[in-house]
Amino acid sequence: MSVNLQLVDLTKKYRDVKALKSVSLELQGNKIIVLLGVNGAGKTTLMRIMAGLEDSDSGQILFNNQNTEPKALRRVSTLVFQKTAMFTMNVYGNLAFGLKIRKVPREEIPKRVEEALQAVRLPEFEKRRAKRLSGGEQQRIALARAFLLDSHVLLLDEPTANLDPNSAIIIEKAIISKKSSQRVIVMATHNLNQARRMADEIVHIHNGEIVEIAKPADFFENPKSEITRKFINGELDF
Amino acid sequence: MADIIVQAFQQAINLITSGNPEVYATVYRTIYVAGIGTLLSCLWSIPIAVVLGLYNFRGKWFIKGIFNAFIGIPTVALGLLIYLLLSRQGEFGYLHLLYTLNGIAIGQAILVTPIIVSFTANALGSADSQLRDLAKTLGASGFRTNLILIRETIWSMVLSVTAAFNRGFGELGIATIVGGNLLGETRVLTTAIAIEINFGAFDVAMAYALILMLIVIVLALTISLIERVRNEDVSWSKLVFWRGLGGN
Ligand SMILES: Nc1ncnc2c1ncn2[C@@H]1O[C@H](COP(=O)(O)OP(=O)(O)O)[C@@H](O)[C@H]1O
Ligand SMILES: [Mg+2]
Numbered sequence: 001m002s003v004n005l006q007l008v009d010l011t012k013k014y015r016d017v018k019a020l021k022s023v024s025l026e027l028q029g030n031k032i033i034v035l036l037g038v039n040g041a042g043k044t045t046l047m048r049i050m051a052g053l054e055d056s057d058s059g060q061i062l063f064n065n066q067n068t069e070p071k072a073l074r075r076v077s078t079l080v081f082q083k084t085a086m087f088t089m090n091v092y093g094n095l096a097f098g099l100k101i102r103k104v105p106r107e108e109i110p111k112r113v114e115e116a117l118q119a120v121r122l123p124e125f126e127k128r129r130a131k132r133l134s135g136g137e138q139q140r141i142a143l144a145r146a147f148l149l150d151s152h153v154l155l156l157d158e159p160t161a162n163l164d165p166n167s168a169i170i171i172e173k174a175i176i177s178k179k180s181s182q183r184v185i186v187m188a189t190h191n192l193n194q195a196r197r198m199a200d201e202i203v204h205i206h207n208g209e210i211v212e213i214a215k216p217a218d219f220f221e222n223p224k225s226e227i228t229r230k231f232i233n234g235e236l237d238f
Numbered sequence: 239m240a241d242i243i244v245q246a247f248q249q250a251i252n253l254i255t256s257g258n259p260e261v262y263a264t265v266y267r268t269i270y271v272a273g274i275g276t277l278l279s280c281l282w283s284i285p286i287a288v289v290l291g292l293y294n295f296r297g298k299w300f301i302k303g304i305f306n307a308f309i310g311i312p313t314v315a316l317g318l319l320i321y322l323l324l325s326r327q328g329e330f331g332y333l334h335l336l337y338t339l340n341g342i343a344i345g346q347a348i349l350v351t352p353i354i355v356s357f358t359a360n361a362l363g364s365a366d367s368q369l370r371d372l373a374k375t376l377g378a379s380g381f382r383t384n385l386i387l388i389r390e391t392i393w394s395m396v397l398s399v400t401a402a403f404n405r406g407f408g409e410l411g412i413a414t415i416v417g418g419n420l421l422g423e424t425r426v427l428t429t430a431i432a433i434e435i436n437f438g439a440f441d442v443a444m445a446y447a448l449i450l451m452l453i454v455i456v457l458a459l460t461i462s463l464i465e466r467v468r469n470e471d472v473s474w475s476k477l478v479f480w481r482g483l484g485g486n
Contacts, residue, residue, distance in 0.1 A: 053371050079375045085368040088390055097386075098376035149376065 002029035002181040003064055003152050005050070010059035012045050012208075019045040020056070021208040029152075029181040034199035035188040038236050042208040043188035044082055047155045050186065051079035063153070077153030078146045082161065082188075084138045086130035091117070091141055094130045098149045116144040119174050121167075135162040143171060147178060154178060156187040160194065172198055192232065196220060204228050206236075246444030253445045260422060265449060268426040271339050271413070272406035275346030276354075276399060283354035283402075284395070290355065291362025292384050302359065308352040313411030320345040321415045337418040342426070345412035350402035357398030361391040393468065400461055404454055 005027040012020040048054040052073030095113045120140040160168040202219045204212040212228040324336040335341035373383040410428040417424035427450045434443035
């Protein structure tokens with residue numbers, strides 16, 4: 001049976017900014033759901049709530065049909081941040097951190113770290129200082145670090161934003177290879193082409209509201225919402 | 239004027255090289271009280287700083303404000319207070335700490351508490367909130383998350399503890415009032431300087447002052463050098479001394 005995540009009427013306000021206005025969504029494993037929207041649409045806010053890093057003002061999240069509080073949500077989900085963060089450690093320390101917390105046997109860790117670095121094409125980077133790496137390299141390390149945890153909910157907030165096209169393709173392939181019935185993958189992006197390449201389902205969010213949910217073919221050829229039509233034609237400001 | 243300084247310099251070198259045991263003992267006592275005082279203070283200052291830096295609770299701004307306010311407390315005022323507490327009629331008279339090195343150390347421990355608390359709490363509080371989120375999303379518990387934030391700010395802590403040591407090392411009020419400046423017992427560099435000035439022995443006073451400053455400078459340079467090694471991937475073995483100084 002595939003895992004599923006249900007968002008029910010989520011709202012979030014920052015002072016007088018309504019970042020999310022009643023967002024409801026059903027997500028299943030074995031798919032890549034692309035959360036598409038311009039800057040400020042509410043993608044990061046939604047991702048942070050799904051990651052259990054922030055609580056919504058109202059609404060609920062069900063994981064496998066069970067109401068799940070942020071703390072419990074954090075145990076099943078991992079978020080890769082839009083703005084990459086690295087601990088002041090070498091790459092190995094950054095990758096091993098989550099494994100140690102999950103009590104992975106000590107002798108297994110080096111092997112798993114090595115494999116994760118292969119997957120993002122940064123082999124033998126273990127001893128490098130994470131904070132000294134280039135933006136793109138850090139972003140790939142951040143992805144490897146999340147992949148390692150094998151979470152049921154993998155949340156990727158604009159994971160290729162700082163990457164050159166070649167690295168972006170590598171990363172896109174790595175993400176696709178993570179598809180599994182035991183994993184819900186959500187990727188936020190404002191890049192239409194990337195959405196077309198990767199999505200099994202596109203969720204268009206605008207001003208804190210979901211305006212369109214569709215398979216890529218329908219989304220691009222036959223959008224139902226006026227806002228989506230404008231977005232596709234490049235008539236929405238970024 | 240220039241003469242006096244040159245003389246003082248020679249006198250200082252004489253004092254250091256003469257092997258005068260009281261000079262060495264004075265230096266040792268100064269390092270001892272500031273060192274013990276700072277370490278003692280760390281026992282409570284670091285935990286207080288961790289609570290203030292990493293946890294939110296009502297009235298926190300007020301407590302932080304109080305600690306900030308006491309960073310610059312005049313040492314004579316604190317010295318007087320501690321004198322009264324430690325004097326025979328005082329609450330803690332039975333401890334017989336008045337006119338002892340340990341008495342000065344305790345006074346300095348209290349003196350430097352606001353320095354360690356404020357600097358460390360600020361460093362922890364401004365630790366990148368991204369890192370807190372990162373630790374959490376990688377599965378860390380609240381406790382583990384705090385540990386990693388402490389680890390991330392450890393260098394700021396070292397700097398605040400060093401600042402605390404320097405404050406104790408160069409303070410006069412507590413050492414005079416609580417220590418009593420007893421020759422061969424509680425005399426430290428600052429009280430030695432003060433009394434030599436009273437005697438009109440400006441050259442000796444200047445010599446002690448030079449020793450005091452020399453130690454402070456050596457400590458500061460050592461810390462800078464460690465920081466350099468930390469930041470620049472330069473290993474100790476490769477760190478040629480002139481390179482460390484030359485900035486190349
Ligand atoms: N911590 C915050 N404080 C105040 N406003 C915020 C905060 N986070 C997001 N916002 C606002 O909420 C809206 C949605 O932001 P965000 O979720 O980051 O959008 P996106 O990731 O799609 O670019 C924006 O208007 C943004 O300014
Ligand atoms: Mg965003």
